[in-house]
Amino acid sequence: MTRADYRANRRTRKPKLIKASLVTKSNSFGRRRIAQRMVGRFHHRTALTIALCLIVLLAFGGVSAAPLSPEAWPQAPGAGSGPAAGTNSVIVDGRIDDLRGNAVGGGGTLAFVHTTPEQNTVFAGFAGFDVGESRWGFGKLGGAFRPRPYLILQGEINYGSGHGEQGGFSYLVGKGGFHYELLPRRLYLTFEDQYFNVDDTEGHLLKGGVLVQVTPTLTADFDYAESVSGNLNTRFILGRLDFYSQWGRFLAGVATGRAAPEIFDGVVRREADPQDTLEVFAGVAIPISRYEITLAISHLDLEATSKTPLTLSIKYSF
Numbered sequence: 012m013t014r015a016d017y018r019a020n021r022r023t024r025k026p027k028l029i030k031a032s033l034v035t036k037s038n039s040f041g042r043r044r045i046a047q048r049m050v051g052r053f054h055h056r057t058a059l060t061i062a063l064c065l066i067v068l069l070a071f072g073g074v075s076a077a078p079l080s081p082e083a084w085p086q087a088p089g090a091g092s093g094p095a096a097g098t099n100s101v102i103v104d105g106r107i108d109d110l111r112g113n114a115v116g117g118g119g120t121l122a123f124v125h126t127t128p129e130q131n132t133v134f135a136g137f138a139g140f141d142v143g144e145s146r147w148g149f150g151k152l153g154g155a156f157r158p159r160p161y162l163i164l165q166g167e168i169n170y171g172s173g174h175g176e177q178g179g180f181s182y183l184v185g186k187g188g189f190h191y192e193l194l195p196r197r198l199y200l201t202f203e204d205q206y207f208n209v210d211d212t213e214g215h216l217l218k219g220g221v222l223v224q225v226t227p228t229l230t231a232d233f234d235y236a237e238s239v240s241g242n243l244n245t246r247f248i249l250g251r252l253d254f255y256s257q258w259g260r261f262l263a264g265v266a267t268g269r270a271a272p273e274i275f276d277g278v279v280r281r282e283a284d285p286q287d288t289l290e291v292f293a294g295v296a297i298p299i300s301r302y303e304i305t306l307a308i309s310h311l312d313l314e315a316t317s318k319t320p321l322t323l324s325i326k327y328s329f
Contacts, residue, residue: 100124104305104324108142110316116142122151131156138169142318147173149182161192180210190222197224201234207243212271214241220249228255236268244285245270259297262307266290286314294322301328 101123108116122136132155139148149171156164169184188203199222206215220234230253238245247268254261267289294307305324311317 098126098328100126100326100328102136102324102326104322106140106320106322109319109321110143116140118142120151129157137171144176145173146175147171147180147182149184153186161195163190165189175210181208183208188218198222199224201232203236207241212242214243214245215239216243216245229253232264243271247288259295261293261295263293264291288313302326303328 103121105119106117118140120138122134124134126132135152137150149169151169153167165188167186171182185206191200193200201220203218216236216238218234218236223231225231232251234249236247247266249266251264269285270288271285290311292309296305303326307322310319
C-alpha cells in the first residue's frame, strides 16, 4: 500500500468513526431523557394522588366503618361489565328486618343514578327506616369520579332526622373514599372516611384495605376499620368475595369486631356501650334486559340482640 493509498483510506474511515461516536452519544442522551421523563411522571402521579387524598380527608373530616352506598361505588375495575356509559338508572329497594325479641322492622330507598360517558357517577335520593324503637329518614347525595384511569374518588352525604326511645334526633353521615390501582387489573388499595353523627353517637372511623383481582371473574376485598375520635369505640375487620358470571353477580362476606350498635344495626340507643359484633352476608344480582334485580340477606349478632335483614333491590336503566 502506497502512502497516498494509506492517507486516502484514513480519510474514508474517519467520518465513519465520528458518525458512530455521535450515534452512541445520541442514544445515551435519549436514554437519559426517557429516564428523566419516567421519573417526572412518577413524581407527578404520586403528588397528584396525595393531593386528592388530602382533599377527601379535608372534605369529610375523618374516615369510617360502614361501606359506601351501592350507588356510590363503581364496579371494581376489571371485574364484570360495570355500568353502561352515558346512562341513567333508577334504584328502588325495600328491606325487612327481623329482630330477635322485637317486632319486625324495615325500610326502603329510592335513588336516581347518572353515569357519564367518562364513567363518572352522580346520584341523589332519599331513604326511610323503622327498626325497633327508632324511626328515621334522610336525603342522600353523592358520586364517584375518575380523575385518572388508575384512581376513583367517591363521596356521599346523608342528612335527615328521626325519633327514638328518648325523643327526636338528628342524622348526619358523611362518607368519602378512593380506589387506587397499584398493579394494573390485579391489586387495588382502598380507603374510606366516614363522619358519623346520629343522636348522641358521634365520631370518625377510618377504613383501609386491599382489593385483589384473583381471576377475571373473582375479586376479594379485605378491610380493617377503627374509630379515631368521638364515642364510637369501634374496631372491626371485614372480608368479602364477589364472583361475576354471564348470569349475574354473587357476593358473600363476614365482618367481626367491636362496635357501637348504631354502626351496624342502625337502632339508636342512647348511652349504649360498644358490643361484640358478628355479621355474615350474601347476595346475588341478576340482569334481566334493562333491569337488575338484587337479593341480599345478612345476619347480625350483637351482645344484646340479633337481626336478620332481607333486602330486595330493583335497578332500571334507560
